[in-house]
Amino acid sequence: MATGTLHIDLEAIAANWRALDALSAATCETGACVKADGYGLGLTQVAQRLRDAGCRAYFVASAAEGLELRRALGPEPRIHVFYGHMAGDTATLQRADLVPMLTSIEQLTRHLEALPRQPFGIQLDTGMNRLGLKMAEWAAVAEIALAADPVLVMSHLSDAEDPDCPRNAAQLARFHEMTDGIDVPRSLAATGGTLLGPDYHFDMTRPGIGLYGGRPHVRAEPVVALTLPVIACFDIAAGEGVGYNASWTAPAPTRIATVAGGYADGLLRALQPGMEVMAGPVPCPVVGRVSMDALTVDIGHLDADPEHVTVLDAHHGVDALADGAGTIGYEMLTALGARYLRKYRGLRPIG
Secondary structure, three states: OOOOEEEEEHHHHHHHHHHHHOOOOOOOEEOEEOHHHHHOOOHHHHHHHHHHHOOOEEEEOOHHHHHHHHHHHOOOOEEEEOOOOOOOOHHHHHHOOOEEEEOOHHHHHHHHHHOOOOOOEEEEOOOOOOOOEOHHHHHHHHHHHHHOOOOEEEOOOOOOOOOOOHHHHHHHHHHHHHHOOOOOOEEEEOHHHHHHOHHHOOOEEOOOHHHHOOOOOOOOOOOEEEEEEEEEEEEEOOOOEEOHHHOEEOOOOEEEEEEEOOHHHOOOHHHOOOOEEEEOOEEEEEOOOOOOOEEEEEOOOOOOOOOEEEEEEOOEOHHHHHHHHOOOHHHHHHHOOOOOEEEEEOOOOOO
């Protein structure tokens, strides 16, 4: 075995979507964010399973992602593009029947001139200062935009993972101020907003990280597991260093396992020190620097050399791994390397 194995549970993703869907009223549609290759787990595989679970609305970042998704899912689902209608996207948006979520007056002008009969949505900036029309801009063009019949008006919460953050209520109030009275479906909530409760749900929620087992959906079913093969095992003496710059020195004689996986596979260099892997039920510390293609693990306390170790499992998920690197589960998921053999549970035929 030359590479690690990334186990992806599509049935768990479907279950997580159903659980989040159940939190909102029957009149509120639940979409799904599948951008960044389905958060690193396979765009077409993830979206196919979500379609079978009942999802009919998807969100991607770029028109290119939307085209790939359209080829996989066929003509029925609605595919929204967060980047909106960027210069050079016109042909792809039209060809793939995508819904650009327009982010600026410039994009609104471009879309209405280039694709006047193509569905579109509008993004509003309610305080995140990332994408979307600000209040004065929206006031200036709302009449024109609404006359063109957008299919969705949305904004994005900056702090939804923290239910006690006052910016959530402030953005909710701003969204109401900017959109109350319009006859267009509205969307404010991703995963965190969905969990904040029905005041944030409006007409559509669009969960992302919660589908894939990440915070803040703490009741989510685990989705990924990662096992890595052991390349070699060897003994070292007390005082010997391990890895680049001898960043770890053995305090006593011990045994080291070199494992196939490193930062080229999404196991960030910042994970060491403090990272542990599992040899069966036994935790083993990673020692020395995380290299491009290898980890070194102290196995001196084991009864026998392991054939493989586990980095992610149901009890130690992407958020726990991310904590060790001072980052978030989103980054860990989307960084998982292309060299892994991927095994899917619940894989359905694409098409």
